[in-house]
Amino acid sequence: MPTTSPNKLKPRKTPTQSRSRVTVDAIFEATIQVLLKQGMAGLTTSSVAERAGVSVGTMYQYFPNKQALVYALNERFLTRLAENVEDTCALAAGRPASVAAEALIDTYWSVKTERMELTHALYRSVAELDNEALVHDFAARVDRATRGMFRESPDLHAEDVDRINLSLTTVIYGTVRNAFERGLDQENISALKSELKAMCRAYLASAAK
């Protein structure tokens, strides 16, 4: 049962002439830009239309409503990412697990890099722009604490501390967040926790020898 967009979100019509293909692209691009500059709150039909250099009416020719726009953007992005991952997996099948894992990392990384803007635009906390300073201060505060902690670890060399601190915190915060976002059951989620610990241990044993 492959997903088809809910009716209320389906594109109204697909462009046939090249003129309108340009228009639709411009609308997508404008959506990204507005999302980046103003956040979801500033994403209004007219702000997008203006930025895209078209009239509001034109937008409604292709998208039944505002949400459909963001939906389509997301769909494009996720489909592209999924295709890349599938290709990578097909290529890496049969290779040692560590090679496969690295291939996966490369793929994910490059998709994110390629359209970093889009990634940022699509995945921003609901809190949005106003809270950036808040989040930044929080990050700095926490970073100070963890760096201080690792600096005093008897088994770490001074010159490794910053690198290891950065790696560990990024991996830990990212993994914890992702683990909870996936909506896994209790069993899987707690299994994940001990695997994450195992991973950090293995990393430290190999990196801080």
Added chain:
Amino acid sequence: MPTTSPNKLKPRKTPTQSRSRVTVDAIFEATIQVLLKQGMAGLTTSSVAERAGVSVGTMYQYFPNKQALVYALNERFLTRLAENVEDTCALAAGRPASVAAEALIDTYWSVKTERMELTHALYRSVAELDNEALVHDFAARVDRATRGMFRESPDLHAEDVDRINLSLTTVIYGTVRNAFERGLDQENISALKSELKAMCRAYLASAAK
């Protein structure tokens, strides 16, 4: 220079009587509930007021505008998380790095678990509710690909594949995302990539012996 809220977002006044303390708590709780059920788009002053069982006017007595509400919610959450991390770091300072890392994982994990609702409410993609099916399908598709890949890895036992697939993908997706969200410079970000690879290798070497 410790952060003070931008003026436009500062609470209007702090409750002194217990009656109003109850009110403010109810407003916060209502904000979370609405955010969960309706997403940011459904977070209107009246929906929050209704859910909290107070009038709109009351809300404006304590918050100068709608954004201030979400801001305050975020501030509460982040401050609490930061304090927990600081405590943990103080306790774990001087212990071996792997012990410190595990303590950090426990702390983060417990804060997320404790108020999972709040976490979900605050960190949802701009796409919000409509796109949940989209994201779910995407996840399933990618999971199928990676599991297939690891199933064919010559160095993995069949009974380990699912566990390892879950761990690796969660760690990789979470880390990549977090790496890009942090706004690091090019140097740090590419250093991170190779550290992530090293981590996966070390994990596989120890887990799939």
Added chain:
DNA sequence: CCAAAACCTGATGTTTTATTCATATATCTA
């Protein structure tokens, strides 16, 4: 070259939302 189809426009109607304020009620203090 012409009619049909595709595409574009933007002022307009309608609905929704944020925010205020005059008024009423509760709590505190002396």
Added chain:
DNA sequence: TAGATATATGAATAAAACATCAGGTTTTGG
């Protein structure tokens, strides 16, 4: 208990946004 202070109400206001549609322009195919 009375006056002062804190808190609560919700109809009214004004601004903003969505979405439409009647009428124009451009492109296509024969």
